[in-house]
Amino acid sequence: MIQKFSFEKLDLEGSFLIKPFVAYDERGYFIKDYSKEIFEENGIYHDLKEVFYTNSYKGVIRAIHFQRINEQPKLVRCISGKIYDVIVDLRKDSPTFGEWRGFYLSEDNKNELYVPKNFGHGYLVIEPSIVSYKCAEKFYGEYDDGIIWNDPDIGIDWPLDLVDKKIILSEKDKNLQCFKEFRDGK
Template identity: 45%
Template sequence: MKVIETEIPDVKIIEPAVFGDERGFFMETWQQKKFEELVTGKPTTFVQDNHSKSKKGILRGLHYQTENTQGKLVRVISGEVFDVAVDIRKESQTFGKWVGVYLSAENKRQLWVPEGFAHGFLVTSDEAEFVYKCTDYYNPKAEHSIVWNDSDINIKWPIDDEHLSLCLSAKDKHGLKLSDSPLLFKN
């Protein structure tokens, strides 16, 4: 696999080696030893896998947990999304900065979003199936949402398309600005 650095050093793009022929393709999507050696540099255990399906214009996020903080290894198995990670670690030199990457079934890229980041994505294809591994369990009592269009973060979402109507959950419509969000992390 190939690991690509981003503007935030802890967030990584992973391109798996894909072996294809007229029958289709094969790729290794996860291997503990390589992941720890090439991506995190430390022992990393995943405890939960998630799978969501969404239609074009669905924006999910920016989500994070203040307890049971989760690192996420994300990928798209059908369609395309614009995936975003926002650094919400108060003491970080990249606090409030974001990385955005197109993930698709076609490019087969994955994104490593470590603990201490808010995460979200926008579906840019007619629909998309999104799968991800988490380093801790979902804890709805500790989940928070930063509003997708926080002007202090200034994410450049690809919503210029006149055929794209944005759709958010009630929780995401009422997300807080980063400056008003609780950022106490407990593992």
């Protein structure tokens, strides 16, 4: 069985939910989750610069991260396990500024999320997971920034019941700014 690429434009301009090419047979499956040519045919110009992987325990929340300068468009896929992935529109001139959307990404559904530049991105780990980030800009630690995961103005509805409400946060993520500070230019 073959599943071809499909691209679903999301209502936050520039973001997409993508089903990659997957070929299944008696051995398992073969997956192609990025093709410059196919992506460009679908209006996504993603010039791959770096690839990162995270390995996270159940209950980890990686807060809403972004890069202030040299923004990083990302193609995110959960290679193993399951996560609840969240994007937030941080474009101050956008009609959807401050709005968020959430998606389950897993090894089973093989979906991937295209996160355009000027968006925040984070996720809750529902099962121990490995997540791939294919970035169209290099990571610059000096420009790394974020918004606290439970900011009331954004109001993300994290499915914490799926992790028995036991969350794991890094010290860095516990001390991020709130959305109001970001909006007002802190």
